[in-house]
Amino acid sequence: MGRLFAGTPWDRPPTCDRCGKLESECACPPPVVEPVRLAPETQTARLKLEKRPKGKVVTAVGGLDPEGNDLEALAAKLKARCGTGGTVKDGAIELQGDHLAAAEAALKAIGYKVRRG
Numbered sequence: 330m331g332r333l334f335a336g337t338p339w340d341r342p343p344t345c346d347r348c349g350k351l352e353s354e355c356a357c358p359p360p361v362v363e364p365v366r367l368a369p370e371t372q373t374a375r376l377k378l379e380k381r382p383k384g385k386v387v388t389a390v391g392g393l394d395p396e397g398n399d400l401e402a403l404a405a406k407l408k409a410r411c412g413t414g415g416t417v418k419d420g421a422i423e424l425q426g427d428h429l430a431a432a433e434a435a436l437k438a439i440g441y442k443v444r445r446g
């Protein structure tokens with residue numbers, strides 16, 4: 330695990346910040362990096378329908394910082410709320426089918442501002 334941060338400042342000095350032992354002797358668990366999440370109230374989700382090949386339509390939820398939001402968890406909530414499948418792709422959530430109204434209601438219930446289009 331000592332090579333995890335190779336090439337970054339964490340790699341030098343070769344002693345552990347926490348136990349003070351040489352990296353090669355350190356048995357500390359790798360540090361847990363908690364991502365900094367943004368408050369939903371400070372963000373505007375962009376909601377729109379997108380056409381996919383073969384006439385399929387997806388409800389796309391974009392405009393949300395992938396670092397500032399747990400998009401996987403949000404996608405799970407939206408999928409449950411809309412009763413559909415979906416995925417997170419390129420920093421946006423895609424729900425299968427036209428679920429604009431349900432997705433907007435769900436996002437607003439969480440606290441996000443929502444803009445259509």
Ligand SMILES: [Zn+2]
Pocket residue numbers: 345346347348349350355356357
């Ligand atoms: Zn250590």
